Amino acid sequence: xxxxxxxxxxxxxxxxxxxxxxxxxxxxxxxxxxxxxxxxxxxxxxxxxxxxxxxxxxxxxxxxxxxxxxxxxxxxxxxxxxxxxxxxxxxxxxxxxxxxxxxxxxxxxxxxxxxxxxxxxxxxxxxxxxxxxxxxxxxxxxxxxxxxxxxxxxxxxxxxxxxxxxxxxxxxxxxxxxxxxxxxxxxxxxxxxxxxxxxxxxxxxxxxxxxxxxxxxxxxxxxxxxxxxxxxxxxxxxxxxxxxxxxxxxxxxxxxxxxxxxxxxxxxxxxxxxxxxxxxxxxxxxxxxxxxxxxxxxxxxxxxxxxxxxxxxxxxxxxxxxxxxxxxxxxxxxxxxxxxxxxxxxxxxxxxxxxxxxxxxxxxxxxxxxxxxxxxxxxxxxxxxxxxxxxxxxxxxxxxxxxxxxxxxxxxxxxxxxxxxxxxxxxxxxxxxxxxxxxxxxxxxxxxxxxxxxxxxxxxxxxxxxxxxxxxxxxxxxxxxxxxxxxxxxxxxxxxxxxxxxxxxxxxxxxxxxxxxxxxxxxxxxxxxxxxxxxxxxxxxxxxxxxxxxxxxxxxxxxxxxxxx
RNA sequence: GCCCCGAUAGUUCAGUGGAUAGAACGGCCGCCUCCUAAGCGGCAAACACAAGUUCGAUUCUUGUUCGGGGCACCA
Numbered sequence: 001x002x003x004x005x006x007x008x009x010x011x012x013x014x015x016x017x018x019x020x021x022x023x024x025x026x027x028x029x030x031x032x033x034x035x036x037x038x039x040x041x042x043x044x045x046x047x048x049x050x051x052x053x054x055x056x057x058x059x060x061x062x063x064x065x066x067x068x069x070x071x072x073x074x075x076x077x078x079x080x081x082x083x084x085x086x087x088x089x090x091x092x093x094x095x096x097x098x099x100x101x102x103x104x105x106x107x108x109x110x111x112x113x114x115x116x117x118x119x120x121x122x123x124x125x126x127x128x129x130x131x132x133x134x135x136x137x138x139x140x141x142x143x144x145x146x147x148x149x150x151x152x153x154x155x156x157x158x159x160x161x162x163x164x165x166x167x168x169x170x171x172x173x174x175x176x177x178x179x180x181x182x183x184x185x186x187x188x189x190x191x192x193x194x195x196x197x198x199x200x201x202x203x204x205x206x207x208x209x210x211x212x213x214x215x216x217x218x219x220x221x222x223x224x225x226x227x228x229x230x231x232x233x234x235x236x237x238x239x240x241x242x243x244x245x246x247x248x249x250x251x252x253x254x255x256x257x258x259x260x261x262x263x264x265x266x267x268x269x270x271x272x273x274x275x276x277x278x279x280x281x282x283x284x285x286x287x288x289x290x291x292x293x294x295x296x297x298x299x300x301x302x303x304x305x306x307x308x309x310x311x312x313x314x315x316x317x318x319x320x321x322x323x324x325x326x327x328x329x330x331x332x333x334x335x336x337x338x339x340x341x342x343x344x345x346x347x348x349x350x351x352x353x354x355x356x357x358x359x360x361x362x363x364x365x366x367x368x369x370x371x372x373x374x375x376x377x378x379x380x381x382x383x384x385x386x387x388x389x390x391x392x393x394x395x396x397x398x399x400x401x402x403x404x405x406x407x408x409x410x411x412x413x414x415x416x417x418x419x420x421x422x423x424x425x426x427x428x429x430x431x432x433x434x435x436x437x438x439x440x441x442x443x444x445x446x447x448x449x450x451x452x453x454x455x456x457x458x459x460x461x462x463x464x465x466x467x468x469x470x471x472x473x474x475x476x477x478x479x480x481x482x483x484x485x486x487x488x489x490x491x492x493x494x495x496x497x498x499x500x501x502x503x504x505x506x507x508x509x510x511x512x513x514x515x516x517x518x519x520x521x522x523x524x525x526x527x528x529x530x531x532x533x534x535x536x537x538x539x540x541x542x543x544x545x546x547x548x549x550x551x552x553x554x555x556x557x558x559x560x561x562x563x564x565x
Numbered sequence: 566g567c568c569c570c571g572a573u574a575g576u577u578c579a580g581u582g583g584a585u586a587g588a589a590c591g592g593c594c595g596c597c598u599c600c601u602a603a604g605c606g607g608c609a610a611a612c613a614c615a616a617g618u619u620c621g622a623u624u625c626u627u628g629u630u631c632g633g634g635g636c637a638c639c640a
Binding site for chain 2: 506
């Protein structure tokens with residue numbers, strides 16, 4: 001869908017020296033100037049003339065088709081006024097024809113993606129900071145699928161290691177451990193290990209036993225980590241996060257493929273056993289320039305493996321799936337680790353996944369701190385938001401059943417958190433304001449849902465189906481209508497950028513802008529009580545198309561748009 | 566100390582090598598006989614600082630300041 005395609009040729013015809021890449025189309029600062037602006041800077045440079053002079057020449061020489069009503073130079077720009085109804089009809093036709101595929105370039109057709117995300121340590125109920133990984137990962141999964149890829153979403157379950165060992169130890173001292181008590185037990189276990197050396201040693205011993213295959217130890221680890229995973233997944237499911245495969249870290253202990261990696265490292269003189277019998281990689285032998293982080297420990301002196309050692313095997317496992325795109329979503333705290341891992345794998349002839357980093361979520365009054373209880377648990381947020389939304393729904397949608405009302409409230413809650421987090425560029429910290437996120441006002445997910453509900457209300461009241469093909473009588477003359485159509489037309493570009501940038505933030509911002517543009521239209525342009533029947537149909541079609549595009553964008557963000565709210 | 570990210574209205578976020586830097590929240594003033602006021606209109610309000618590249622820099626470079634993350638036996 002490129003509404004400006006028909007504008008390129010006449011310009012190229014008038015200036016044969018130019019290529020399509022010398023031309024771009026933007027929106028003029030206000031609609032009085034025109035509907036489309038062509039900046040002349042690039043073209044002028046190529047033709048070695050001044051941009052304003054070229055704009056004048058272009059206006060005189062270009063022979064535009066019927067879609068252009070007028071072309072006027074304004075400084076270095078050529079402003080075009082379009083036959084809005086004609087161009088708008090083409091835009092609408094594309095949206096209504098392509099439906100839930102509108103916006104997809106289908107670049108992923110026939111291609112496979114492996115994405116790993118969330119992978120929260122099984123030690124606590126997730127807070128919104130951890131959940132940023134899940135939201136980013138889940139939305140990327142949806143974006144890849146939207147662009148035509150076949151995607152497998154993986155969740156790496158860190159079901160072993162020293163800290164889990166300590167947790168298992170504490171758990172065995174308790175009568176019973178519930179999911180809610182896990183974090184507390186985890187914190188206590190780690191604290192105790194600090195001053196109680198015997199306790200810490202028992203933890204290491206237990207871990208080693210488990211790694212060596214002791215069935216009782218393995219059963220203990222399994223029970224504790226299953227409890228945690230189950231609790232975590234229940235919360236993540238509320239968010240709408242979906243996973244296809246759960247990979248357990250314990251599966252990758254002593255993986256035979258690691259021998260080959262070690263051999264490759266030895267070959268390069270990058271592997272050594274230190275004075276305490278630890279197996280260590282010297283990354284400086286692999287080209288690691290900086291002094292810090294040049295050592296990477298694979299095995300403890302007692303023979304139990306480190307996280308990175310298992311991760312090497314896991315990463316090779318994912319590589320072996322042979323996907324065209326292999327990505328993993330990581331907190332920025334994992335940057336150096338991922339680089340180290342990648343360096344080791346490369347030395348052994350393997351490729352690491354493409355990392356997608358995100359920064360932490362911080363609270364208004366500073367960093368989150370699990371220890372100080374300064375965290376916003378995802379489940380707490382969802383509970384509060386859902387309860388608040390339920391009150392509104394109860395008064396505004398009284399005719400719906402309690403179950404339906406509850407469903408809507410939950411959808412609003414999920415949209416509030418997903419939108420608040422996803423709309424921020426991943427490489428920036430998100431400052432999370434509980435109060436703002438619960439207000440559902442302004443730049444929020446619920447605002448977009450509300451716009452959808454208004455559209456649905458209009459379509460419901462119209463009662464009949466809307467013709468899916470805009471006819472000759474289609475009209476879109478007003479500024480508000482044109483603004484809406486041109487916004488709709490830009491969705492494919494937004495979705496493509498999101499794919500290449502591996503970020504759904506632009507989609508979130510776009511959805512908000514489209515919803516806002518629709519609201520202006522909603523106030524300026526009566527639909528059901530339009531002046532003429534053809535105007536009514538045209539506007540109904542615009543509503544239909546906007547709902548479609550909003551739905552497409554929201555579904556990438558993992559947000560549902562309720563019928564009413 | 567060293568390395569990696571970031572810095573835009575009071576606050577939370579957009580944005581761009583070129584037309585008047587957009588929203589929202591908060592503040593003030595208005596709007597429900599009108600397709601849902603979770604809404605709309607109006608007013609006040611910003612490119613951290615300093616050099617450099619450029620016809621033109623908020624955008625690119627470097628330095629400074631501040632914030633986030635990291636720097637071997639955690640995962």
